[in-house]
Amino acid sequence: MDSRSWMLLEQEDPAWRLPDDLRQRDPIAARDCGWVEQMRPFIRQFSRPGELVLDPFCGFASTLLAAHLEGRAGLGYEIDPARAALSRERLAQHGATAQRVVADDLLRSPPQGSVDLCLTSIPYFGSRWASADPAQLYASADYARYLEQVGEHFRLIRRLLAPGRYCVVMAENLQLDGQMLPLAWDLGRLLAGQLQLCEERILLYRKPPEKLPHLAWRSDRSHEYALILRNQAAAPDPQQGLAVLQAMQAAGLRFAVFGSFAAWLADEAQAWPADIDLLLPAEDAGVNALLAWLQGQGFALSCWQQALRLPVRLADYRGRYYFRAERVLRNGERLRLDLCFELDEGDVAERLLDARLCRGLPVA
Ligand SMILES: C[S@@+](CC[C@H](N)C(=O)[O-])C[C@H]1O[C@@H](n2cnc3c(N)ncnc32)[C@H](O)[C@@H]1O
Structure with a gap:
């Protein structure tokens, strides 16, 4: 070829x-x-x-x-x-x-x-x-x-x-x-x-x-x-991700970071994170506030490739685990956040309560 x-x-x-x-x-x-x-x-x-x-x-x-x-x-x-x-x-x-x-x-x-x-x-x-x-x-x-x-x-x-x-x-x-x-x-x-x-x-x-x-x-x-x-995830730019998460926190939105991005926050010497995973409060009002904020910042929202219409009712998405927020800027910068609202093991609400601050951000 x-x-x-x-x-x-x-x-x-x-x-x-x-x-x-x-x-x-x-x-x-x-x-x-x-x-x-x-x-x-x-x-x-x-x-x-x-x-x-x-x-x-x-x-x-x-x-x-x-x-x-x-x-x-x-x-x-x-x-x-x-x-x-x-x-x-x-x-x-x-x-x-x-x-x-x-x-x-x-x-x-x-x-x-x-x-x-x-x-x-x-x-x-x-x-x-x-x-x-x-x-x-x-x-x-x-x-x-x-x-x-x-x-x-x-x-x-x-x-x-x-x-x-x-x-x-x-x-x-x-x-x-x-x-x-x-x-x-x-x-x-x-x-x-x-x-x-x-x-x-x-x-x-x-x-x-x-x-x-x-x-x-x-x-x-x-x-x-x-x-x-x-079959290759485009690795996010962690500094760009960090800036968005700090802005979310400054806006008073509730979430905690987990997975490879949390590991990178704890130790920047680690390899770049594969993705940015966030845990959301498992209640409609908090989730909708966060999703609406992201939408206002130019993120497209979806769940399993279907566009989301706000407000969402979490009860309608049981078994789907996460929403996705993706933004492409005119300079080509791309950022994707995976927003998890349920877990196979453990309770999201409990893990959010246990979150501790790591470089100023809550990490579960
Ligand atoms: C476009 S044809 C493939 C032709 C093939 N490329 C060839 O040249 O020999 C698509 C085929 O997918 C089969 N198909 C449809 N749904 C399927 C499924 N769920 N699992 C497996 N095969 C499926 C159809 O019966 C059909 O034979």
């Missing part, structure tokens, strides 16, 4: 194309099958020979075949059993029998150990696929639920991905019922909440052009995005 932000895909190599007999057995004639060629450059760029490539939505195993051709191991998940069987047949025809296809959802049958690269084409929203399985993303009834389900998969993928390693997701914006649905862009924002969004590449497929009538806007949609993400 070179530094160009686009890649032109001229022709599918017949040697790796999904054979017609397999294609005809699929209920939608494998219209959603990608090209092996589109995956190979990403496999070469973002993994080493012998490493493990995961495709959580593997369809007809184009990614696993590409991994095989590049000398990588492949693990795919395909929820539709007939498609999973078809994938195995295709792989066998190429002697790629070491690649593994699990006929299930990743969340229901997660693998042991870590993976070195996650490479996938996202199942699109708005497909007419019918399924009794509520996890089949092609059958999601509404877009909000669809994005939530996709988010759940990538939360697990982040945990499976080896530190510092990449996740490449192919996606398109869609035309649905005559309107554009910016799926690729929504996905970029959603996944950037879990992994570090590094770049995008645009994949272009050559199609013969047609002249458009005057004022017509619809294109032939012969491109897609490859979103490149990395």
